[in-house]
Amino acid sequence: MNSTPLNIMVVNGNEIISSSELPAQGQAIYIKAAKDQKYLITQGKDGAAPEHITVKRVGDDLQVFTQEGAEQPDLIIEDFYTQQGELAGMAEDGTYHTYAAAGDGEAFSMLEDGASATLLLSNTATTGLVGLGAAGGLLAGMSAGMLAAGALAAVAAITGVAVAVKNSNDKGSDHHDNTPPQPGDLSIRDGNGKDMSQGGDFNTSPLVFSGTGRPGDTAIVYDGDKPIAEAIIGEDGKWTIPVTLPEDGQDHDLSVGYKGPGGQEGPRTDPVSVGYDSTPPATPNPDDMTIVDGDGKDLSNGGSSKANPIDFRGENATPGDTVIVYDGDKPIGSVIVGEDGRWHIPVTLPEDGQEHDLSVGIKDPAGNESGRTPGVGIGYDGTPPTTPNPDDMTIVDGDGKDLSNGGSSKANPIDFRGENATPGDTVIVYDGDTPVGSVIVGEDGSWHIPVTLPEDGQEHDLSVGVTDPAGNQSARTPGVGIGYDTTPPAAPNPADMTVTDGTGQDLSAGGNTKTNPIDFRGENAEPGATVIVYDGDKPVGSVIVGDDGTWHIPVDLDTDGRHDLSVGFTDPAGNESDRSPAYDVGFYENPPLAPNADDISIVDGNGKELNPGDDTNSNPVTVSGSGGRPGDAVIIYDGANEIGRGVVGDNGEWRVPVTLSDERDYDLSVGYEDPMNTAGPATSPVVIGYDVTPPADPTNVMIEDANGKDLSAGGYTNANPVSFSGSGEEGDIVIIRDASGNELGRGVVDDKGQWQVPVTMPSTGDINVNVGFEDSAGNQSGTTPPVDLGYNSTPPSTPVVTLDNNDPTLSGAPGSLQPGDNVEIFDGTTSLGNATINPDGSWSWTPPATIADGDYQFIAKVTDKYGNTSADSKVVAYSSDTTVWDFDDSSNPGWTISDAYSQAGMGNAFQSGAFFANTLYHDGQYADDVLYKEINLVKGQTYTFSFDAWSNSPGINDSALGIMLDGKILLNAEIISETTPKTITVTFVAQNDGPAKLSIFNGQEKEYGNDFWIDNPTINQKGPTSGNVISGGLGINSQDDEAFTQTGHKLLLNQDEAVLDLSKVADQVQDVNSVSLEGHGANTLNISINDVLTLGKEDLYFQDGSKQMMINGDKEDTVNLESINGDRGIENWNSLGEVNVNGTVYNVYQSDNHDVELLIQQGIQIQQQ
Structure with missing residues (x-):
């Protein structure tokens, strides 16, 4: 490595x-x-x-x-x-x-x-x-x-x-052959191995150039004059250069040149025009193609053929592209598109009984292949179908006449139907050699061809053949001769006919008979035609005309009555002649039957249907029925006497009006009589009475409601039904009506001459009613004088009670209740008194005498004139309490002698059951407090304080006693100049909660004779108890913190049926934009102008510089708008109308003299105090 x-x-x-x-x-x-x-x-x-x-x-x-x-x-x-x-x-x-x-x-x-x-x-x-x-x-x-x-x-x-x-300058060092290189063998193939030496288009890179040359020389490929690739020829004299051309839609002229090591260049090869194209052609458009077999049959949508070749032709193709026809995925024919964009490929299908899935694709010169057209299924078949079997066919004309064996017809179409055929084959009906109808056999092997024959008087030789989908034709069925004739015969001539009955009576002009048969005979008719005798439209006899043109038809009539007999001809084709004039023959072999009573009705002149035993007062009485024999007479009998007659109509119905002349009962019956004067039995008699005398007028009618309240003279009720009763003639109908004649109820006088009718009164206000009689004949009496009645079961609105003052005075606001209704005041369940609602809907109640001490639960109920009582109002809790201090020798019950009157030696003391004040030894100010006591006040409660006083030395510098509270005079001093007790009294309303100093003071400054007695100080406290308020700002002094919640700038009331006095909670809340009463039920808010000034916010909803607040709540909630008596006089609230805020409607109120606006949600009850 x-x-x-x-x-x-x-x-x-x-x-x-x-x-x-x-x-x-x-x-x-x-x-x-x-x-x-x-x-x-x-x-x-x-x-x-x-x-x-x-x-x-x-x-x-x-x-x-x-x-x-x-x-x-x-x-x-x-x-x-x-x-x-x-x-x-x-x-x-x-x-x-x-x-x-x-x-x-x-x-x-x-x-x-x-x-x-x-x-x-x-x-x-x-x-x-x-x-x-x-x-x-x-x-x-x-x-x-x-x-x-x-x-x-x-x-x-x-x-x-x-x-x-320096090889170009230092020749001593150059050992290369400087002769120009010469091109050797050259090969150009594309990525698929396709030979491109002659140029053309290709679709697969790279183009691989290869050849031979002098080792060490450089082979260079040029695109035009631009070298695009090169390679040094190897020691074996071979070289290969792959070239990738851009897919730019351009032809590139490519050539190859050689360059020796010394830079000498040899000649280039002839340029070859090459284009790179990898975009496949578009799929051939079937709309640009036709597919037709050797018979010219269009197979563009597939089908079967019996004639090769299958010709594929097209247009609008790209010249030079190759069109290929495929059988499945196998190419079976191809051609290069001509310069006009057209092409033609004949394809020969094998006769193999198979369907071939043929499609067309295109390959461009670069070798790119298009998608193929949708496959078209084409089958090749040269075998003809079998001849149709006549046993599988029916031939019927438009009248349903069987023509399978030929014949005449008058009714197109001629329906050819068959079965057991090969689905998809075409069945053809021929008239001679002319096709006159065809159809494709259904999937169940059945077929139907209606054929319309011309009215030419000719017989048509009709046959049936089959052609399969490939076009092969079967032999035809044997011909069937069918003639078409629609010309009817002439109508029978009465002169050529006779009509007689069984006794030989001539009925050629009609008539009545009792004897069958009715013989019809004729001559001069068309032999072979059919003669038919009709009773109305019903055929009752027929015969074929003999060769001599004569015919005879005996007819037995099977029903009694009128018969319209006529004669007609029908020819062999079924054409019918007009009928002869009708022969009106009455056949009466039997007498008429009695009418069916169930088919008879009796109606009087008022249209009233009369049943057996009924009476009437209106002529004529019309007797009608059905089921009679047309032409028979109808006879109406009173007992055995005929009182009316009519005739049964063609529809079997009849109607006979009868006038009843006397006021009595009639025994009516009905019978029939035929035209031969034979009368049948009558029905059983029906009794009908005729009466035109009206009943006597009702008197002494009693009227009571469901509670037993007497309404005979009129009145109001809330208790349905209202019962009407009285006496009258047995069987008469009692009818209760209103003033407009509308019926409210009815009944019948019983066998004791009494009647009672319950009437459910409508809730439509006050109405007046009357009573009348109607007898069985429909005669009506006069009516009773009208009686005014009123019904209403809806209770009045629940009163809203306001405690106006501590007297106490209870009241309701204007508009809340119905004027004239009664308000009853209760302490719990004990009634205390009543008040009548004023015309403006307001009311007020004050106890007639000073209310006794105790706790009260005031409730108000409203009772309307109908007797309906409202629900109880909310409870107004109230109390009155009196305390008396009895001075005795040893106790002052909590009262304190003032410093001024408690100096040593003065002799001031509680003695002899009273307090004695002696100023003789008093040094200093005589006009001062005498006695005082600390009491606990409740704001808003009314207090009445009194005491008894008398002089010890009358006539000499008499004392002057008064009353103060926390140093402020409640009652100016009054002169005490008698030795008998004088009661001094003052009444005040507590303005604050908590302790206060109540004192008795002396206003006399002089010493001598200024001696006096005080006894029996008494105080009475009265007013609402916790949870209730008095209009005008009196009420409980604070709210429990649990009663409300402040969230942000919104005050929410948390309890049900609670009262919130906003002025009482001003020190517990701040910056209140809105108050919500909703969601808890029947809450009350007391709010004053000062409340909005203190707690509201400026320009909250309107940009007008006013302090504003919003109240939201439900329809059971109440807002009391309190007025104030301020430095600008009495200030009230004024309504400004409505405003919509975020989809909610509010009533807007404004102060008289302050910039204050209050928005109250519409639906809340609003009361102004």
């Missing part, structure tokens, strides 16, 4: 631009590629390169592996595939040879990304390296041995190029 490192030299044009030693395995040297550079490998400075290497494409780079099995490349030529050059190595003979793909491998210049290839040193020396020089300083890197031989020689040895070392 040679351990000498490999060298790589880069040659650009005629200059060596770099020379590098390849590093140890596992490290790679990188070279940047340039267009048309050569990359030359040597072992050391002048040794032979490896005979084979491996290359791999990675992107546009070429990796070179010089060691077999190596995983890392030794050399990487960057951008080789965008700047392609030539890779070569020094051979043993000291010349450079191009590396080429081994065997049939793809040229490495065409590798796909990631693909590898093994390269071998080719037998062809690399060209274009003559006259190389070295870049500056490059020779300094050469070996000493190489320098001893001369720098240029060293370069030549390194590059493998025969460098002329």
Whole structure:
């Protein structure tokens, strides 16, 4: 193994631009590629390169592996595939040879990304390296041995190029033969081995040029005048040059020349025009082709033939291409396309009973083959079918007449049908030798051919033959003679006929008879024709006319009644004559039957159908029926007396109107009488009453609803059904109607003369009703006076209750309820009082007297005029509590004597069950607090405080007592001038929560006589309890943190049926853009203008400088808009209309005097306080 490192030299044009030693395995040297550079490998400075290497494409780079099995490349030529050059190595003979793909491998210049290839040193020396020089300083890197031989020689040895070392000037050193080389034997073949010595197109590279010459000379291949490849002729005088031509659609004029070592050139060979073409022709277009057999039969879509050759013809092909016909994959004919693009290939198929899959392909001069046309199945068959079997055939005319053995017909088409034939064969019907119809046999072997014969009065000789798909014809069936005749005979002449009955009675002009047979006789008819007697359209007798033209037909009539008898002729072809005029013969062998009662109806003049026992008040009474014998008389009887008569119509139906003259019962029956005056039995009698007297008018009608409420004089109800009752005449119908005459209900007076009719009242508002009678004949009484009734079962809306003040006063907002309805107030289940809803839908209720102490659960219900009661309102919780402090000698129950009145020696004390104040020994201010007590206030609650006071020394500087809260006067001092107790009282509403100092003060400043008594201080506290609020801002002082959640700028109510007073939670939330009540059910929000000013955000939805807030909720939620009494007077909310925000509609409200806007989702109940 040679351990000498490999060298790589880069040659650009005629200059060596770099020379590098390849590093140890596992490290790679990188070279940047340039267009048309050569990359030359040597072992050391002048040794032979490896005979084979491996290359791999990675992107546009070429990796070179010089060691077999190596995983890392030794050399990487960057951008080789965008700047392609030539890779070569020094051979043993000291010349450079191009590396080429081994065997049939793809040229490495065409590798796909990631693909590898093994390269071998080719037998062809690399060209274009003559006259190389070295870049500056490059020779300094050469070996000493190489320098001893001369720098240029060293370069030549390194590059493998025969460098002329002054050989053109130093003749003393030239030992070569300078005579010009002469061309030797020359061979040119393409990659498929095709001889290209005469030129032409080819489709497989490379073109391999080979020949003989003088050893050492250089053979050069030229494309025009451009050398494209060369090789040095070997010592055996042979050379080979592979040439790859570009696929550019051009013809290349290739020639070969020789050049001696001294540069002398010999003559070139004559140029050969060669084109490289690997594009296959287009598949032949079947539309440009025809396929016809020897009989001219079109086989373009396949089929069978009995006549060779099968001619393939085409057009629009490329001149010079070869067209090939294939049987399967076997070529069976070919031709070169002419200059006009046409071609013709006759093909002879073997008579082997097989179907041949024939297709067409094209090969161009380069050898490229097109795709083939779709295969066409063609079979060759010369054997004729067998003659059709008449036993497998039927012949029937358009009337269904069998003509298999011939005959006459009047009805086209003549239908030929057969079976057991060969599917796919063609059956042909001939008239003589003229085909008159054909069809292809179906898959089941059956066939049908309708043939229309001309109306020419001739007999036609019809036969049948078969032709198979190849065109072979069978012999024909024996001919069948069929004549076509559509001319009907003349109608029978009544003068040539007689008609008599069994007694000899002449019926030639019609008439009635009781005796069969009816004899028809005639003469002067056409012998062989058929005479037919018809009863209506029914044939009842026939005979063939004798040779003398006479005929006789006896006819037995089998049914009684009228018979329209006529006579007609039919000729042998089946043509029918017109019939003779009808003979109207009545046959009455038996008397009529009684009519069927089920077929009889009786209807009065009002169209009312009358059943047995019914009455009527309207003439005429029409009796009608069916099933009678046409022409018979119909007789209507009252008992045994005839009261009406009619005639049975042709359809067996009849109708007889009868006028009933007296008010009584009639026994009606019906019977028939035939034209020979024979009467049949009558039906059983039917009783029909005639009555025109109306019933008496109803009186004393009682009306009650389902709850037993008396509505006889009218009224309202919510309980269906409403029952009407009274008395009347047995059997009469009771009818309840409204004012428009619409029937609401009906009943019948019973056998006791009583009646009752339940009526389900419609929910259409108030109506008035009346009652009337109708008897069985339809006579109607007058009606009762109308009674106004109203029905409604829908309960009123649930009231929304507002606690207006702590009196307490409860109320509802305008528009919420129906005016006139009653609101009832309850404490739990105990009724406290009622209020009537005002015309505007509002209501208000205050207890008639001061409410007693205790806890209350106020509930309101609404009852409408129909008696419907609403659901309970939400509970309003309320309480009232009173505390009395009773002063005795030893206890002051929590009251404290003020500092001013507790000085030693004053004598102020709780004594004799009261408090005594003595100012005689009081030094200082007399006008001051006397007693005080700390109490715990609840904001919004109403407090009433009182005490009793009297003077100890009346008339002398009388005391003046008042009440203060936290140092502020609630009640100015009042003079105490009597010795009897005076009650001093004040009422106030707590404005804050928590403890407060309640005090009694003295407003008298003077000392003498300013003595007084105080007793029985009393305080009453009343108002809503937790969970309820009072309009106007009173209510619980805070909210449980669990009652709501603030997420960002959105406040969400967490509970059901809760009340949120926004002003109460102002210190618990901040920057509220919106409040959500939705999803929890029936929540209430109290909000004021101050709330929006405090918590809202400016220009949140409208850019107008206002503070704004949005409220979202459901239809059961309520928003109370609270007004305020501020420094600008009473401020209210004003509605501005609607606005759509992100698809949701809101009602917009604005303050009177502040820049405040509130958006409330449409559907929420809105109340203004």
